[in-house]
Amino acid sequence: MxxxxxxxxxxxxxxxxxxxxxxxxxxxxxxxxxxxxxxxxxxxxxxxxxxxxxxxxxxxxxxxxxxxxxxxxxxxxxxxxxxxxxxxxxxxxxxxxxxxxxxxxxxxxxxxxxxxxxxxxxxxxxxxxxxxxxxxxxxxxxxxxxxxxxxxxxxxKVLADVGLLGMPNAGKSTFIAAVSNARPKIADYPFTTLHPNLGVVRVGPEQSFVVADIPGLIEGASEGAGLGHQFLRHLQRTRLLLHVVDMAPFDDAVDPVAQAKAIVGELKKYDSALFKKPRWLVLNKLDMVPSDERRARVDDFVKRFKWKGPVFEISALTREGCESLIHAIYAHVKAQQVAEQAPVEERDPRFPEGADGAIH
Known part of the structure; x- marks a missing residue:
């Protein structure tokens, strides 16, 4: 193809x-x-x-x-x-x-x-x-x-600050449309994005970052199954990965935890460096979960997924939780940009890295 x-x-x-x-x-x-x-x-x-x-x-x-x-x-x-x-x-x-x-x-x-x-x-x-x-x-x-x-x-390779990672129909396209100027195809039936979409997220005056909506992955993508393996390369230059999870799948038999673990497995098989990139968990479609069940469902997911990193609860459709998420993303991206531009400490070539040869 x-x-x-x-x-x-x-x-x-x-x-x-x-x-x-x-x-x-x-x-x-x-x-x-x-x-x-x-x-x-x-x-x-x-x-x-x-x-x-x-x-x-x-x-x-x-x-x-x-x-x-x-x-x-x-x-x-x-x-x-x-x-x-x-x-x-x-x-x-x-x-x-x-x-x-x-x-x-x-x-x-x-x-x-x-x-x-x-x-x-x-x-x-x-x-x-x-x-x-x-x-x-x-x-x-x-x-x-x-x-x-x-x-x-x-x-x-798309030059984006943030990459969206997740199964087809996890709500990535809805999220990028809600927070940026991108207008990907969105419909009320299950389908997958066929090509990457880029969007610029405006946080404030002269404050923005670029987010990439990557086509959804399926199990076996690293070996060539589905479309996702064609686009995993687009995630290699991002500074942050957002793992978007569908918390209200169409099929009740589908386990979101099993889907999330499959995505992480494919990421690790494809590129170990990509697997080690900063990754945040974004639990989407919580507007479709009854309010009295939401906290229990989120806690159960985090516990079974054994996740210890940042967790954000959102609804891309209603924009609930999106504002705080994009401000957190911008702060992270900005901090990384500052770190990348910091001058490298000059060292005396007679000493190996880490020895007492640093010039201050």
Whole structure:
């Protein structure tokens, strides 16, 4: 299956133009000498990180991208002009890797960042380059060098601060629609989101964070079952995971604790580093639980799930509990941002890390 966050493209930089063999022919100058110019270089292929894009869908329909070749050299000491460069706009967070070897070549992480993904070939030399005292009428020239050609795999990892994790129909889409500007599909029947949705949550003036609604997982996702394994990669760059649990499933035979444990198991199988990320428990759809049963049901879930981390009780549909949750998320994200920007303590290279060699 192909998704808009993954694409394969073929790129080719322009070949260099050939050098020219030419001699000056002017009246009263019988032996004017060589005047063949060099060929022009081929066009380069660049990639630029465009913050206005959020999918790779355009590259699924335009797979071949070629820069122009350089013009050939000409007589009268005229060099060929360089081939036109082309620039491919890609979303911020795109990873470019070799389609055959899987080697990661570039990562576009900063808006406006430009990388050269294929260099154009140099132009060939004209015969004027080979003129010397003993070779006054050279007839040598060289062809232009070929431009680089590559088959690339493009992969987009969503750059979000917070990722929503949970089974299909846990209420993740309803939550992101309630707290952000995203408008994913929401319906009154069970279904799963088919592609990630990003939303910006505004906490206050110049206070915001990005949340990603990831397609629901099912048991066996890490081995390829369902859609979730295609999108677990989107959680790898988040600072916080929200594990959303449906506390009022349609089927009374469904145990929310068993579902939650299955999700945690898939997370651990897929990536141990992802499993160790900060994770909060969000118990959703409590508006559908009778008020006199709510406390007992929540306590029973936390006890059987053996959860010791933060727990938030919400209803994404009525926004109950959402306000306090987003303020807590913002405080956590902000604290992590400050920690990431803190200068690393300088250490004396003669001492191993942790020894008494720190420079204060």
């Amino acid at each position: 192909k998704f808009v966050d993954e694409a394969y493209i073929d790129i080719a930089a322009g070949d260099g133009g050939n050098g020219c063999v030419s001699f000056r022919h002017e009246k009263y100058k019988e032996f004017g000498g060589p005047n063949g110019g060099d060929g022009g270089r081929g066009g380069h292929v660049f990639a630029v990180a465009d913050p206005n894009l959020n999918t790779l869908v355009d590259f699924r329909y335009a797979r071949r991208h070629e820069a122009k070749r350089g013009e050939h050299g000409m007589g009268s000491d005229m060099f060929g002009s360089a081939g036109s460069d082309i620039t491919l706009k890609m979303p911020v967070g795109t990873i470019l890797s070799d389609a055959e070897t899987g080697e990661v070549l570039f990562e576009l992480l900063v808006p406006g960042e430009v990388v050269t993904i294929a260099k154009g070939g140099d132009g060939g030399f004209g015969n004027m380059r080979f003129k010397s005292a003993i070779n006054r009428a050279p007839r040598q020239k060289t062809p232009g060098w070929p431009g680089e050609k590559r088959n690339l795999k493009l992969e987009l």
